[in-house]
Amino acid sequence: MLSPLTVSTRAEAEALDRADPLAPMREAFILPEGVIYLDGNSLGPLTHSAKARVASAVAEEWGEGLIRSWNTAGWVDLPRTIAAKIAPLIGVSSQDVIVTDSTSVNLFKVLAAALQKAREGRTVILSERGNFPTDLYIAQGVGPLYGAELRLTDDILGAIDDTVAVVMVTEVDYRTGRRHDMAEVTSRAHQVGALVIWDLAHSAGAFPVTLDAAGADFAIGCGYKYLNGGPGAPAFVWVAPRHQDATQPLSGWFGHQSPFAFEPGFRPAPGIDRFLTGTPPVLAMAALDAALDVFGAVDMTLVRQKSVALCDLMIARVDARCGGALPLASPREADRRGSQVSLHCEMGYPVMQALIAAGVIGDFRAPDILRFGFTPLYTRFVDVFDAVEVLVDILERRTWDTEAFHRRAAVT
Ligand SMILES: *Cc1c(COP(=O)(O)O)cnc(C)c1O
Numbered sequence: 001m002l003s004p005l006t007v008s009t010r011a012e013a014e015a016l017d018r019a020d021p022l023a024p025m026r027e028a029f030i031l032p033e034g035v036i037y038l039d040g041n042s043l044g045p046l047t048h049s050a051k052a053r054v055a056s057a058v059a060e061e062w063g064e065g066l067i068r069s070w071n072t073a074g075w076v077d078l079p080r081t082i083a084a085k086i087a088p089l090i091g092v093s094s095q096d097v098i099v100t101d102s103t104s105v106n107l108f109k110v111l112a113a114a115l116q117k118a119r120e121g122r123t124v125i126l127s128e129r130g131n132f133p134t135d136l137y138i139a140q141g142v143g144p145l146y147g148a149e150l151r152l153t154d155d156i157l158g159a160i161d162d163t164v165a166v167v168m169v170t171e172v173d174y175r176t177g178r179r180h181d182m183a184e185v186t187s188r189a190h191q192v193g194a195l196v197i198w199d200l201a202h203s204a205g206a207f208p209v210t211l212d213a214a215g216a217d218f219a220i221g222c223g224y225k226y227l228n229g230g231p232g233a234p235a236f237v238w239v240a241p242r243h244q245d246a247t248q249p250l251s252g253w254f255g256h257q258s259p260f261a262f263e264p265g266f267r268p269a270p271g272i273d274r275f276l277t278g279t280p281p282v283l284a285m286a287a288l289d290a291a292l293d294v295f296g297a298v299d300m301t302l303v304r305q306k307s308v309a310l311c312d313l314m315i316a317r318v319d320a321r322c323g324g325a326l327p328l329a330s331p332r333e334a335d336r337r338g339s340q341v342s343l344h345c346e347m348g349y350p351v352m353q354a355l356i357a358a359g360v361i362g363d364f365r366a367p368d369i370l371r372f373g374f375t376p377l378y379t380r381f382v383d384v385f386d387a388v389e390v391l392v393d394i395l396e397r398r399t400w401d402t403e404a405f406h407r408r409a410a411v412t
Pocket of ligand 1: 102103104105132134135170174199201202222235
């Protein structure tokens with residue numbers, strides 16, 4: 001069996017593709033000709049299923065069904081229907097997860113719930129300095145409402161002590177792809193009486209996640225990255241059954257026990273439904289719902305195996321072809337990595353613009369990171385091989401060094 005670590009020709013990469021049991025899954029996606037897409041960790045591509053479903057949700061469910069579709073097309077159940085498709089990907093019961101709002105808004109809700117459930121007298125929300133900024137910003141917003149303050153560390157395991165109310169961590173670091181050991185961090189937190197919120201933005205759909213087995217308390221995650229739900233897709237929230245009696249402060253009517261009783265007083269719905277707030281965005285939900293059908297037939301163990309192999313191939317080719325010019329920012333050990341490979345590059349912004357212009361789409365993260373996401377359902381081994389050759393060419397010929405590639409766009 002050929003190892004991705006020793007591939008040195010394009011033909012060998014093609015041999016890996018021929019042996020890949022997930023190769024047929026690529027057919028489910030609509031990928032533009034001539035593009036190598038290594039940014040599915042930021043925005044998953046369109047699936048044939050989502051394209052057809054959104055068209056029919058618009059033309060038939062909305063166009064013909066009008067308001068009747070809330071009942072007849074199952075619109076009102078979408079937060080639960082979609083949750084049932086996400087549950088197996090994150091290792092939980094579908095009763096305990098709901099699809100709603102954005103990751104940021106859901107973090108607001110679970111952080112508030114966790115602070116209520118935390119040990120008496122504990123006021124510290126512990127997170128990492130390198131966490132995705134929206135998570136830190138939300139904590140800075142919620143903390144003061146509950147008399148809590150945010151404490152930041154670079155060593156999460158070492159910083160968990162008995163002053164901590166809630167540990168708020170993202171499993172996979174968005175910059176480097178460094179992956180935490182979920183069971184280890186969770187059990188360390190529980191040893192000192194703290195609760196844990198996991199942000200699964202770069203985990204769900206990327207590899208098997210086992211929240212229940214790890215004994216986690218709360219989790220949130222993103223619909224538009226590895227789940228391919230489309231730009232701004234709704235997010236999900238999971239709460240362990242033992243914490244579902246907590247209330248969350250965005251107490252809108254969809255989280256009411258009986259929304260259509262139109263009572264003046266708020267009575268939270270039992271269970272996870274109380275983490276809903278307002279009317280679900282049906283068109284966005286329809287896209288996510290259909291996109292998730294692609295995962296129905298997929299063994300996530302195979303997804304992880306291929307993800308490791310794709311990342312290993314990327315690292316090996318960069319080692320072989322870039323001669324140390326682009327130091328690896330991700331862990332070299334697969335066990336400590338999510339499904340991305342990041343490289344340090346001082347001229348990262350223009351280099352990424354040149355890559356994108358040449359048809360290799362990754363992204364740039366300040367200050368100096370070239371980031372490439374690997375999505376086993378549609379990324380081929382030859383794509384990785386070719387992407388590195390394009391990168392080498394751009395560096396050798398300095399095609400990145402033009403004024404147009406230096407100009408920063410609003411979204412990087
Ligand atoms: C992508 C991402 C988010 C996105 O939050 P939105 O509310 O969808 O903008 C949040 N947290 C992390 C860690 C992310 O990677």
